Amino acid sequence: MYETAEKRERVILVGVSLADSDDAEQSLDELEELARTAGALCVGRVLQKREQMHPATYLGRGKTGELKDLIWETQADGIICDDELSPAQIGNLKDELGVKIMDRTLLILDIFAARASTSEGKIQVELAQLKYRQSRLTGLGTSLSRLGGGIGTRGPGEKKLEMDRRLIKGRISQLTRELKEVKRHRQLTRESRAKSRIPVIAIVGYTNAGKSTLLNALTGAGILAEDKLFATLDPTTRNLKLPGGQEVLLTDTVGFIRKLPHHLIEAFKSTLEEAKYADLLLHVVDASNPQMDQQMHVVYETLRELEASDKPVITAFNKKDRFEGEYAPRDFQAERTAFISAKTGEGVEELLACVEDVLREQKVEIEQIYPYSDAGKIQLIRKYGELEKEEYTQEGIYVRAYVPVDVYGKLTHDPSGGR
Ligand SMILES: Nc1nc2c(ncn2[C@@H]2O[C@H](COP(=O)(O)OP(=O)(O)OP(=O)(O)O)[C@@H](O)[C@H]2O)c(=O)[nH]1
Ligand SMILES: [Mg+2]
Structure with missing residues (x-):
């Protein structure tokens, strides 16, 4: 995805573990995965237990000193914090540490930027990037241009990253207009689909769960399926004839992730909203992932945010080939559940039978x-x-x-x- 000639950035991952949550370590694992996807090399980790994030510096004073030593020891180019930083936090950390300061949002935006292929995807990413940047110009501006590459500098509007506040404002309103037009088109497509009365099924799920693999298995869609986060960004829709003869439309969507940046949800609403206009949601879960429960929770939370939580759900516990025996996860929010391997095709027939059942119930x-x-x-x-x-x-x-x-x-x- 990224040019290999580019020097790999050496980064330290930084997280805060709040008293009431214990999955900060797993969240950092995921951050590492994201960083790897963006082409960075993780050379260290700092996790602090705190009541809350420090409003001025994210970490507390002592930990910041520790981090400074670690940066020196590991020759890191920058740090990536696991939560979205405020402009002030970025500025303060930059002054304190003297390296590039990044956060989870910047990282996800960067990956999205590299993945976007359709004009809709590109507009959405650039809009989200500019909105993120707009309020952080002072903190980010110098650190980004100094390195001349790496995380946070990629995107459809790459050349425009150096723009000043006034130009950014103009560009944002131009993109917003373009996006409105795109949304209108999407709406028209949806309306014509609704008229055709062919049921629409949206495949939703956590990133890397196997959504695209399943769509490929069912329809031979030939979509990129990779062991990377956010392999799919633009929705793909394919026709599928169910065993009983009924035709349905299957849509593969962008994956969800915990702490999905707000700007991205806003900008990607028209893409993410595919779920909102579907008749049925096919929730693909990577049942071989130890984080399965949290991931399912994130998916349902995101669906709620997208106002798509009233749809009937079929949950497909995927990657069956990777787990053995008695293991039988459940999902009480789903109408039906099935155990499948999108890769080997096992259980896919039963899954389609579930789809027919639920459609029939409607x-x-x-x-x-x-x-x-x-x-x-x-x-x-x-x-x-x-x-x-x-x-x-x-x-x-x-x-x-x-x-x-x-x-x-x-x-x-x-x-x-x-x-
Ligand atoms: N072992 C095994 N691997 C699977 C199975 N289904 C998918 N995978 C692998 O899981 C990885 C992610 O699959 P994708 O289909 O790209 O997942 P996705 O949900 O579309 O992910 P994003 O588009 O990134 O959100 C790929 O490496 C697939 O080969 C399965 O049933 N068994
Ligand atoms: Mg995909």
Whole structure:
């Protein structure tokens, strides 16, 4: 993803463990993974237990001194803090430590910047980057240009990173306008999908859970699936015919992560919102990851933030090939759960059966005898629903089927005034 010729930045990861949470160490593991994805080399870690983050310097005084020594020992080029820093914190740490100061947000923005491939993705990333930078110009400005590369300098608007406040403001409003246009297009696509009445299923989940691998396995979509965080940034939609014959649209979406930067959620809303307009969410979980529970929690929290938490969910515990035996995680928030390996294809059939079940539950059962002159209605059922049984009797055509609610109205309404 990154040019190898570029010198790898040597970074120290810095975190604060708050009294009420104990997953700071795991969060740092994830930060290391993110840093690695962005091409940096982690040369040290500092984790401080504190009641709260220090408002001026993130770490307390003593720890900051310790960090300074570690920077000297390891010849680090910079530090990455695990939480979003305020402009003041960046400035103070910069003065104190004399190296490049980065945070989780900057890092994630940087990875997104390198991943963005569509114009929509690029606009969204640049907007998020500029908004982040806007308030931090003094703290970041010099440290970024001094190094002339590395984390925080990549992106669609790379040349514009040196812009002053006034220009940034202008660029932000231009991008906001462009994004509005993009959103309008997305809305139109959604509307035409809704008209076609083909159910939309959004694949959601923590980053690296196997969402793209699953979409590829189901539809041969040929999307990049990698053992890297945020391999997918732009949503891809593919048609899929379920075993019973019904067609659905499957959309692969950007992965979620803990502490997903607010700017990014804002900027990426139109991409992330795919989940909001879906009929069903397919939640892919990496069940071989020891952090599985926290990751599922993050996914549900993010869905809530996107106002998509009222959708029916099917949870697919993925990477079954990596765990053995009795292990049987559960998800009480899901309508159904399945155990699959997107890689080997194991369990995928059962998963599709779950999808059919849940889609059927969203439909209404219809059992009726139609006169032979009403054969058009049978066509309607075939097209939009599932025809379970069809019998040609003396009174007419006996039909038992599951149909979408809106089609149901058309099927039961009898213009002749009833028989
Ligand atoms: N062993 C095993 N590995 C899997 C399975 N499914 C996916 N993977 C691997 O997990 C990694 C991540 O898969 P992706 O499909 O890129 O995951 P994603 O959820 O799309 O990730 P992002 O797009 O980064 O959010 C890849 O290296 C896959 O090969 C599985 O069933 N078993
Ligand atoms: Mg992906």
